[in-house]
Amino acid sequence: MTATNGSLHPTTHGAEYELHFFSALLDRPVAVSRPDLKIGTLDDLVFKVAEPFPEAVGIVVAHKRGLPNEFIPWERVTRIDPHAIVVMPPDHAERYPSFVDQPGWLLLNEHLIGRTILDMDGRKVELVNDVHLLASHGRMIVAHVDVSLNGFLRKWGLGLLAFGKDRLISWSYVQPLSIEDATSSDKVSLSLAREQLQELPSEDLADALEELSGREQEAMFSVLEPEKAADTLLETEPRAQRQIVADLPPDRAKEILSEMSVGEIADLLSALPHDDRTELLAHLSPEESQRVRHILGTHEATAGSLLSQQFVALPKQVTAGEAIRTLRERAPDPDSISYLYVVTETNQVLLGVVDLRELVLARESATLEELMVSPVVSVDSELGEQDVAELFEKYNWRMFPVVDASDHLLGVIGYKDVRR
Secondary structure (H helix, E strand, C coil), X not given: CEECHHHCCCCCCCCCCEEEEHHHHCCCEEEECCCCCEEEEEEEEEEECCCCCCEEEEEEEECCCCCCCXXXXXXXXXXXXXXXXXXXXXXXXXXXXXXCCCCCEEEHHHHHCCXXXXXXXXXXXXXXXXXXXXXXXXXXXXXXXXXXXXXXXXXXXXXXXXXXXXXXXXXXXXXXXXXXXXXXXXXXXXXXXXXXXXXXXXXXXXXXHHHCCHHHHHHHHHCCCHHHXXXXXXXXXXXXXXXXHHCCXXXXXXXXXXXXXXXHHHHHHHCCCHHHHHHHHCCCCHHHHHHHXXXXXXXXXXXXXXXXXXXXEECCCCEHHHHHHHHHHHCCCXXXXXXXXXXXXXXXXXXXXEEHHHHHHCCCCCEHHHHCEXXXXXXXXXXXXXXXXXXXXXXXXXXXXXECCCCEEEEEEEHHHHHC
């Protein structure tokens, strides 16, 4: 699936084609008629998603001093010089119109750079650091995506530090989950074709899901057929199971549960928070629900199975004023909110806890890092119910955060939850 930079050779002046890395074109000056008549800089390249390769339809030009951008159709681009992209002047106006997105269009900077793909050979997650473009006879297509460290360095203007070979993946192996996904929202995720995903073993899909962030995970899981989704969910580790189930629409959850045996449903529910478990049980028939509850009742409850996700967690740099506004916007259940939890922004690792009374009395500009108590007394998700009850008796607290073995915040558990 991967290729080195030697698969396509750089061109010389007058050759049949030219190769460009998108990172080298981004922010390059755009000039009208001559390289010295600059009007702005390249803000993005726009392609139409089509088989077998996306083809350029235009460029977006950014201007200084707050002027609106301009969209210049690709046929108006005359050449790409080392120091400027030269375009023709507009025919009947002083400037080109501003960019307006169209169905089926893909913007490289906005929709592709930084996205995640699934490497078919390694079956692991890769990140698109750059895009390799092929220009020939007035057309330009997306030829490869670059997942190497070199691509990352080029993206940040550190191309001179590049070492080793570029790792280029042909576009023919990289397809958006759908054109709408690729162009419409932040839910974009790039992966193998839907048909190819269904053919991968559930164990490998589970491994891939565990490495994806929330939005990519949701996008990838959403395209699996119900039977494949059920098998994959059962193979996924508990933390990812909790995250996937939390994002499942009710109809989709019911569909997936219908593909599982009662024993499998019990296994899945035993790893879920109490709230999610209750919701899923409601999708079962009374007979199935009773059988699942019986199986669950034969096992000692753990903190992970009793926790609630009625909590608010924010990064440490958030100020007291911002945190209070967030609490008002989310309007959590007053009975379940006694503390605000402070976590890392990217992976929800628990850093500290802030008592809401301290938060209300703090100055608005104080950060949560200044207000939080750390280290935090937390409960491991695998801890048995009796041990959790003893912690409540020891500390006489209303609530504990529940974490996994890597200190990721999974939820909270209250005194009443243990007594239930």
